[in-house]
Amino acid sequence: MRNILTTWSLASRTLQTSCRCLHTTAPVARALVQRKQPVMATTTTLKGAPFDRALLEQLMKRRLFYTPSFEIYQGQKGIETKGLFDYGPPGCALQANIVDLFRKHFILEEDMLEVDCTMLTPHEVLKTSGHVDKFADSMCKDPKTGEIFRADHLVEEVLESRLKGDKEARGQKAAGDATKEEDAKKRKKKVKEQQAIKLDDAVVQEYEETLAKIDNYNCEQLGELITKHNIKNPATGGDLNPPVPFNLMFETAIGPSGAAKGYLRPETAQGQFLNFAKMLEFNQQSMPFASASIGKSFRNEISPRSGLLRVREFLMAEIEHFVDPEGGKKHPRFEDVKHIKLSLLNRETQLSGKTDIETKSIGEAVESGLVDNETLGYFLARIYLFLTKLGVDQSKLRFRQHMANEMAHYAADCWDAELLTSYGWIECVGCADRSAYDLSVHAKKTGAPLVVRETLKTPLKIEEWAVDIDKKKFGPHFKKDGKAIETAINELAQDVRERLALDLRNDAKCTIPVPGVGADGSATVPAELLTIERRTRVENTREYVPNVIEPSFGIGRILYALIEHVFWTREGDEARGVLSFPPPLAPTKALIVPLSTHPDFAPLVRQLSAQLRRLGISNRVDDSSASIGKRYARNDELGTPLGVTVDFQSVKDNTFTLRDRDSLRQVRGSQEDVCEAIRRMCDGTEKWADVEARLPLFVGQELEEEAK
Amino acid sequence: MRNILTTWSLASRTLQTSCRCLHTTAPVARALVQRKQPVMATTTTLKGAPFDRALLEQLMKRRLFYTPSFEIYQGQKGIETKGLFDYGPPGCALQANIVDLFRKHFILEEDMLEVDCTMLTPHEVLKTSGHVDKFADSMCKDPKTGEIFRADHLVEEVLESRLKGDKEARGQKAAGDATKEEDAKKRKKKVKEQQAIKLDDAVVQEYEETLAKIDNYNCEQLGELITKHNIKNPATGGDLNPPVPFNLMFETAIGPSGAAKGYLRPETAQGQFLNFAKMLEFNQQSMPFASASIGKSFRNEISPRSGLLRVREFLMAEIEHFVDPEGGKKHPRFEDVKHIKLSLLNRETQLSGKTDIETKSIGEAVESGLVDNETLGYFLARIYLFLTKLGVDQSKLRFRQHMANEMAHYAADCWDAELLTSYGWIECVGCADRSAYDLSVHAKKTGAPLVVRETLKTPLKIEEWAVDIDKKKFGPHFKKDGKAIETAINELAQDVRERLALDLRNDAKCTIPVPGVGADGSATVPAELLTIERRTRVENTREYVPNVIEPSFGIGRILYALIEHVFWTREGDEARGVLSFPPPLAPTKALIVPLSTHPDFAPLVRQLSAQLRRLGISNRVDDSSASIGKRYARNDELGTPLGVTVDFQSVKDNTFTLRDRDSLRQVRGSQEDVCEAIRRMCDGTEKWADVEARLPLFVGQELEEEAK
Incomplete structure (x- = not known):
């Protein structure tokens, strides 16, 4: 694995x-x-x-x-909905x-x-970024069945399966076994491969080393592995085509001509x-x-x-x-x-x-x-x-x-x-x-200056060897080679310039290497056409490409991992889950439950719900006839952190109980108190402990009800 | 147009x-x-x-x-970034x-x-919804230049241009003239078409009628119009291919095989x-x-x-x-x-x-x-x-x-x-x-029951003519026609059943039309095989497809129209715009400006900004050395509704001025007052008038400053 x-x-x-x-x-x-x-x-x-x-x-x-x-379309012809x-x-x-x-x-x-940029992206942009050439996995195809395998996954799957068979043959329990359910699934697929066959020790070692390096094989190397280890379609035993790179971008055409290729980013x-x-x-x-x-x-x-x-x-x-x-x-x-x-x-x-x-x-x-x-x-x-x-x-x-x-x-x-x-x-x-x-790369491709120009607080004084060409004489002197020689001069490094300055002073001429010019790829420039001297240049701005x-x-991954992290079950009720999202993250913040379907509760429920909505707090009312315990259990699974119960006392004095999902503890307070407590927990300024410290604890009929 | x-x-x-x-x-x-x-x-x-x-x-x-x-890529080969x-x-x-x-x-x-559903959508889903067949516009191509025109737009453009030329020839000013700028653009494109040529009255009438109905022509009819009115590429005068429907969905393939076609929704x-x-x-x-x-x-x-x-x-x-x-x-x-x-x-x-x-x-x-x-x-x-x-x-x-x-x-x-x-x-x-x-349509295609099943409060009693077939005898009697006749019987309407019940009682048989059975497409069923009688059936549930x-x-359209609606310019400063977004909608809620770059202002600015952030209010600090008026002008253009100025008085007593973008009026209050006022305006519970009623008006240096 x-x-x-x-x-x-x-x-x-x-x-x-x-x-x-x-x-x-x-x-x-x-x-x-x-x-x-x-x-x-x-x-x-x-x-x-x-x-x-x-x-x-x-x-x-x-x-x-x-x-x-598209679940209801699954099984229709030509439908691909995986992922x-x-x-x-x-x-x-x-x-x-x-x-x-x-x-x-x-x-x-x-x-x-x-910024909100488009998903549709022209080919050239992703060519420049490197995605067109390198954003690929290797795949190989079974030419008979048309099945497609991701090459590294396939090699892995087959070699692991053989190693497992080897272990079984040796009477060992395979390490890192999958769950029973997954095992059953796999067994179905791997009839041909997963057999208890003992391997040579050298083969076992080779497989293990191959698996260890699996991420580092390129497409060609994966092909060699497939040949060497005689890897076939695990389901049918059929031969596979050699792997080819498969670019992972979805391609489309932008505009009506079909000529402008694009991708989804x-x-x-x-x-x-x-x-x-x-x-x-x-x-x-x-x-x-x-x-x-x-x-x-x-x-x-x-x-x-x-x-x-x-x-x-x-x-x-x-x-x-x-x-x-x-x-x-x-x-x-x-x-x-x-x-x-x-x-x-x-x-x-x-x-x-x-x-x-x-x-x-x-x-x-x-x-x-x-x-x-x-x-x-x-x-x-x-x-x-x-x-x-x-x-x-x-x-x-x-x-x-x-x-x-x-x-x-x-x-x-x-x-x-x-x-x-x-x-x-x-x-x-x-x-x-x-x-x-x-x-x-984008600047190079487009010529756009994707740089920062910064005014220097203290201008930079740069001492350097500067060149001056007497253009009037230079052109007529060198004729067609003029441009090339000029370019070569301007590109001379500082140390070369220094040396040439000396030549000019001593010999009244210097020799400059210019590929393609003269018999020996060089040009001799007389001192009257060229001056090279030490000068001080002042730079007031600095230009750089930011990192x-x-x-x-x-x-989506954070969301899924978070769900695993906050999932648990209550002792004695392991079939039902609880998702302990922090209140600011919870999909719904509060559940409002009337004790029963008694009509006196309805106006209070509406009033509570409306006030929470005004505060921007998402809430749901469950006035079904299910027991309070059942209604709370449903909302445990939705990760709703707070529950408000409307009971007969509420009708009399407009107080309500507020229940904490995680501890099952309850406090009692006025509508104002309860809504304010919910608000503070949902904007993260208070925890349940703070609320408990402020509002009286409540141990009443609901807790007993919940046990039912 | x-x-x-x-x-x-x-x-x-x-x-x-x-x-x-x-x-x-x-x-x-x-x-x-x-x-x-x-x-x-x-x-x-x-x-x-x-x-x-x-x-x-x-x-x-x-x-x-x-x-x-992708603006920096514009002009590169094969790039299509329009829209x-x-x-x-x-x-x-x-x-x-x-x-x-x-x-x-x-x-x-x-x-x-x-719900948040995927944009990638399999072909079959959009085939069923009708998009694959009908979500199209007509386009025609200039085979020489490769240019592509939307057919209805092209016909429109050319006929309108001719009508305009006609009006010019008649010395009338064309109605609904575009702005000068647009005119100039159009003129460039329509050199060949937009000439002052007088048309026959009948032609003018025909053109006008065609234009009036332009939305109702199908692809073929647009092709006929193009031929009839001799419509060419307006820029080159070149011939065009007949129009073809162009589906407006972006197509791609889902999965590695390339066989599963899909679209972007x-x-x-x-x-x-x-x-x-x-x-x-x-x-x-x-x-x-x-x-x-x-x-x-x-x-x-x-x-x-x-x-x-x-x-x-x-x-x-x-x-x-x-x-x-x-x-x-x-x-x-x-x-x-x-x-x-x-x-x-x-x-x-x-x-x-x-x-x-x-x-x-x-x-x-x-x-x-x-x-x-x-x-x-x-x-x-x-x-x-x-x-x-x-x-x-x-x-x-x-x-x-x-x-x-x-x-x-x-x-x-x-x-x-x-x-x-x-x-x-x-x-x-x-x-x-x-x-x-x-x-x-989706239920029909997939067989999924996209229906509501409702338990009826009072069960429905339905009196109806029910049929009973004696299956044991029926099959042997009719042999290969049995199934077809049985189906036909079960599909009989109530009034027919009533008539046949009478036949059965009177004649001990009845004749049922069954296409393809017998010489005359009917079958005679003896009474011993079939009973038809009036019965009461009770229905406890009702099933329906919701509307x-x-x-x-x-x-995006709402956003653009809103921007046009809230855009205006101040008298005397027409080059600079103001966007009067309501505070809850404004991109940034508050601008914080220190009166000058004096170092005493910095801690107050940081403190204000942090408090607003804690309240979830987006704010920007502008501590540049530009005049306060210039800094506010920039934020008028960003639609920032409120401005807080930090001045020397602020350093002394921690009070600030709060400025209303639309009226330019200012009030003064403590940090608490000012932040609370911003919060209430941004959650929509207060207007500027409410704030002015509570906090003292301020007429001070900032207003004068602004005039500079």
């Missing part, structure tokens, strides 16, 4: 894919470390019980958090709340320039780079600044799997922070965060085959050079604060540094924020220092 | 496009009415001055509200605020089920229909309910134009309200809105060639039958409330009813909310009663 990180990379997908082509120095140790993740990681809920993925998946479906898209998911009301609200917190935490807090970054000059102008030429973009991106995965974690259409949020490459990439607000302690898995640890975490303040990490610079460190800390505000379990969050061969050649440093889920550690945020790469620090968020 | 409404239709694009094919009963009067819109409508700003589009466009560019996408726009920071914030208000006003207020509705059964379940089987979706849609326009009004990628918000078709489609909250008065342009008025508005309460409009039902009426009123909350000018808002031939055959009624802009009246929201069409009322919002 290969670790998913290396293929699910989000921020650095391009980098990684290109790595597969460009950097094949295979670090076996790294791959081995990563392979230590089992298919189904054993994780525990926040109450310490074993996490049950099947139970959560049933809940997700039952409560319509998300659902496969496409629709969010239902709770998923949609949760997503909107994550995005809202992203806007507040990053964009508003840091005055970032939010595979990330939101390019639009930000292309608008750099306009944004700099908008920011009144002030540096550093950041832009941000929240929107859908698209990747035509060869074989999508693992639910929301590898999909073909997904919501991203990306920040591009533009910074002067000189001066160590300091950040003005680094002071505010430098005390924050992060769990770091550094490059060296991974290379030595370990996964030990070190907990360090980001201040230390930057100072020691582990994290490349302050700006990168600042964003790692801010990402940490964002994820913990969302409610992720801090013990399931780590920052993993990319190893050299994971990064593109131009990247200075890169860290992934990974969240532990039942699928293993999942990259949810990437944070890379992409140097000046992106702006440079880019890019924090890149996979919102 | 054809009116844009008929081609820019949003909600009913499919309908209209299909209308062009299905309903060719050309209502000349309608078309004539619509043609009364000039290219450049003369509108006035909210201060009564003539609206200057060029000035606004410069502002939009200068302040980066929006910008052409694609990026939103810069103010446009993006404005868009987010419109969406936020949409969520509060519709989704939260009405407990709608928000042209609207957000289909995902909602496909999830109907799941949403009904989520809603605990309770009807009526509405779903809503906010997201991008895509249309590959043949020739995009008019800035944000006709683009290839755009943000939509669509509501699908599912309602029982029986019982008159009442709405439980209709009472709350029935007093609201709307400006209505009804179907009959348009057919009689007029555009007179009648102002009616929506209660009257529904009661008189003008608006088909309460639910449709309820949404028209809610749309009105939404648009006016956004800040659109009420005098530039009307509801136009679709005429019969504008609607699809299945639609019950349809109204567009139109906003008057310099491009004429623009459809910004469509609101259609789509009957049971959408759910029915759909669909309000559909073009967010």
Whole structure:
């Protein structure tokens, strides 16, 4: 089982894919470390019980958090819906709340320039960025059945299956076994492969080494492996065509002629780079600044799997922070965060085959050079604060540094924020220092000046060897070679100029190498045509291409990991789940339940609901005839943090009980009190403990009712 | 000049496009009415001055509200970027605020089920919905130059140009002349056509009639017109290929095989229909309910134009309200809105060639039958409330009813909310009663039960003629015809059954028509095989396909029209614009300006900015050395409603002046007072007048400063 990180990379997908082509120095140790993740990681809920993925998946479906898209069309001819998911009301609200917190935490807090760029992107733009050439996985096809396999997955699957068969033959229990359910599924598919056949020890070792390096094989090498290990279609045993690269971008044509090729963007970054000059102008030429973009991106995965974690259409949020490459990439607000302690898995640890975490303040990490610079460190800390505000379990969050061969050649440093889920550690945020790469390639392609021009506070005095050509005489003297010689002179390096100045003084002429000119590729220039002398030049402005620090968020992955982190079941009621979203994140904030269907309750319910709505607090009324306990159980599954019960006492004195989802404790207060408490918990200014300290506890009929 | 409404239709694009094919009963009067819109409508700003589009466009560019996408790539080979726009920071914030208000006003207020469905959509889904076959415009190509024209636009352009030439030849000024600037542009393109040539009176009449009916020609008919009127490429005079239909959906392939064709959705509705059964379940089987979706849609326009009004990628918000078709489609909250008065342009008025508005309460409009039902009426009123909350000018808002031939055959009624802009009246929201069409076609295609099953409160007793077949004898008696005869019997209508019951009693047999059976297509059934008798059946459930009322919002169009509505210039400073967004909608809520760059101001500025941020209020600090007047002018253009000035008095007593963008009046208060006033204005609970009533007016140095 290969670790998913290396293929699910989000921020650095391009980098990684290109790595597969460009950097094949295979670090076996790294791959081995990563392979230590089992298919189904054993994780525990926040109450310490074993996490049950099947139970959560049933809940997700039952409560319509998300659902496969076009499900009623599945099975129709020519339909491909894998990797496409629709969010239902709770998923949609949760997503909107994550995005809202992203806007507040990053964009508003840091005055970032939010832009919304198109998803349709012309071919040329993605050609320049490198996506057209390198954003690809290898696939091979069964020419008989038409089935298509992702080549690395296939090799992996088959070799692992054989190793498992070997272990069975040796009477060992295979390590990292999948759950029973998954096992059953796999067995069905792998009839031909998964047999208890003992392998030679040398073969076992070879397979294990191959698997360890699986991410580092390019398309051709994967083809060799398939031939060498006689890998066939696992379901039919049929031969496969050699693997070919498959670009992961969805292609379309823009405009009616069909001639202008375009793609759906595979990330939101390019639009930000292309608008750099306009944004700099908008920011009144002030540096550093950041832009941000929240929107859908698209990747035509060869074989999508693992639910929301590898999909073909997904919501991203990306920040591009533009910074002067000189001066160590300091950040003005680094002071505010430098005390924050992060769990770091550094490059060296991974290379030595370990996964030990070190907990360090980001201040230390930057100072020691582990994290490349302050700006990168600042964003790692801010990402940490964002994820913990969302409610992720801090013990399931780590920052993993990319190893050299994971990064593109131009990247200075890169860290992934990974969240532990039942699928293993999942990259949810990437944070890379992409140097000046992106702006440079687009500037080079288009000629647009994607640069910063800075007026120098103290003008720079530059002493240098300057050349002066007497143009009137120069042209007639050299005739057709004039231009080439002039260009060659202007391009002379300082040390050469110095030497030639001496020649001119001593010999009244000098010889300049000019390819293609004269018999020996050089020209002799008399001193009357050329002066070279030491001069002082004053520069008042400085021009530079900013570097880019890019924090890149996979919102769908964060959403799914968060759901796993906050999921638990109550003792004695393990079939029903609870989702303990923090109130600001919860899809619905409050449930209003009348004790019974008694008509006296209706006006109070309406009044409460309307007041909460005025406060901008989403709430739902459940006035069905189900028991209060059942009604609350439904809302536990929706992650609704607060419940308001309307009872006979409410009719008399307009007081209500307010119930906390997590502790099941209740307080009682007036409508004003209760609504204000909900408001404060939902905007994050108060916790339940604060409310309990203010309002009287209530132990009444509802609690007993709930037991029913 | 054809009116844009008929081609820019949003909600009913499919309908209209299909209308062009299905309903060719050309209502000349309608078309004539619509043609009364000039290219450049003369509108006035909210201060009564003539609206200057060029000035606004410069502002939009200068302040980066929006910008052409991929602009630095324009001119590169094979690049097509028309109809694609990026939103810069103010446009993006404005868009987010419109969406936020949409969520509060519709989704939260009405407990709608928000869903987020994929944009990638398989072919079969859009084949079923009708988009694959009918979502097309006609285009023709110049085989020499490769240029592509939208056929109806081309015919229009050429005939109009000839008519104009005729008028010039007759010495008349052409009516509805474009602005000078546009004229100049057109003239450049139409050298060959736009000459002052007098036409025969009969030809003029023919051209005018053709233009009046331009929307009603199908592809073939447009081809005939092009031949008949000898229409060529206006720029070169070259021949054109006959027009062909061009489907407006962007096509792509989903999955690696390339075999599964898909499109980018042209609207957000289909995902909602496909999830109907799941949403009904989520809603605990309770009807009526509405779903809503906010997201991008895509249309590959043949020739995009008019800035944000006709683009290839755009943000939509669509509501699908599912309602029982029986019982008159009442709405439980209709009472709350029935007093609201709307400006209505009804179907009959348009057919009689007029555009007179009648102002009616929506209660009257529904009661008189003008608006088909309460639910449709309820949404028209809610749309009105939404648009006016956004800040659109009420005098530039009307509801136009679709005429019969504008609607699809299945639609019950349809109204567009139109906003008057310099491009004429623009459809910004469509609101259609789509009957049971959408759910029915998808159910039929997939077999999924997209229905509501309702337990009847009082079970229905149905008296009917029931048939009983003695199956044991029936088969052997009729042999191979048995099945067909049995089917025919079961399908017999009640009146036929009654007659046959009589036959059976009288003749001990009856004759049943069964196509293809016997010599005469009938079978004689003896009484011993068949009983037909009157019985009472009790039905406890009712099953029905809900009808759909669909309000559909073009967010980009609303955004643009709103910007035109709130744009004005101050007397004496006409070069600089002001955008009077209501505070809840404004991209940035407050500008903080220190009087000068004096270092004492900095801590106060930081403190103010941080407090506003804590309150969730977006603010910007401008501590540049420009005059206060200049700094405010910049923010007038960004539509920032409030300004806080930090001056020397602030340093002494922590009081600040708060400035109103629209009136330029100022009040003074403590930090607490000022922030609270901003908060209340931004959440819409207070207006400037309320603030002025509470806090002391301030007339001080800033006002004088501003005059500089």
